[in-house]
Amino acid sequence: MLTFRNSLILYTLTLAGLASMVIYQHFSLLWPGLLTIGYAALIGYGSARVESSFFVKTVCHGPASRQQIALTFDDGPTEMTLEILAILRRHSVAATFFCIGQRVNQWPDIVRQAHAEGHIIGNHSFSHGYWFDLFSTIQFQQELQLTNQAIQTAIGRQPALFRPPYGVTTPNLAWAIRQRKLTCVGWNVRTMDTVITNETKLLARAVNALAPGTIFLFHDHVASTARMLEAFILEARNRGYEFVNLNQLLDVQPYV
Structure with a gap:
């Protein structure tokens, strides 16, 4: 089940990986930005949908x-x-x-x-x-x-x-x-x-x-x-x- 805890861990690890690619491989900043927008949308969905048990069972x-x-x-x-x-x-x-x-x-x-x-x-x-x-x-x-x-x-x-x-x-x-x-x-x-x-x-x-x-x-x-x-x-x-x-x-x- 996708929850706030495991999605935060996944977001943090992915963002760290993209950040290192931006710094060392000249990746576009667009990708960390898109990731953050997507994560914000997920947070909004989890907040509004009580049946998702996103923050609390x-x-x-x-x-x-x-x-x-x-x-x-x-x-x-x-x-x-x-x-x-x-x-x-x-x-x-x-x-x-x-x-x-x-x-x-x-x-x-x-x-x-x-x-x-x-x-x-x-x-x-x-x-x-x-x-x-x-x-x-x-x-x-x-x-x-x-x-x-x-x-x-x-x-x-x-x-x-x-x-x-x-x-x-x-x-x-x-x-x-x-x-x-x-x-x-x-x-x-x-x-x-x-x-x-x-x-x-x-x-x-x-x-x-x-x-x-x-x-x-x-x-x-x-x-x-x-x-x-x-x-x-x-x-x-x-x-x-x-x-x-x-x-x-x-x-x-x-x-x-």
């Missing part, structure tokens, strides 16, 4: 051997989370909520309710800021710690699962994740519910993506998600799929 799907799927919801809690919880409760579906720490502090009762109803609460950073990806290692450590503390205060448990905001990872974030011994969880179906406002189109996209082991990414602050969720659950079950939570799908511990 990330679990993005379950086994394809069973007709099981998992629902995950990001960016809550919000008042709309209550509507999502009501639908899940009505159909006996457990899900994972990757929560923003600031919002956990704002709506701890909603987080407590979700946990009491059998849902997993995960860490989704404290601020989910626009410039989150540019944070230092210390800032990432603080983000993870503050969110864990907020969730601990709300439900009495510290999460072991983390989902990076925007699905972007960096070396600094990877170090912070490993230091806190968190399991990084991605997805393999991004429903685009923050962009698709028509619930019929959103439902069609989600249904068409049904496959064994799928982890669906939704957001529990999106109205179109709340409007189509019940229909999606019914259709998935009609096609023989079982909804399970991430700890069962991935065989991981949800809490420390």
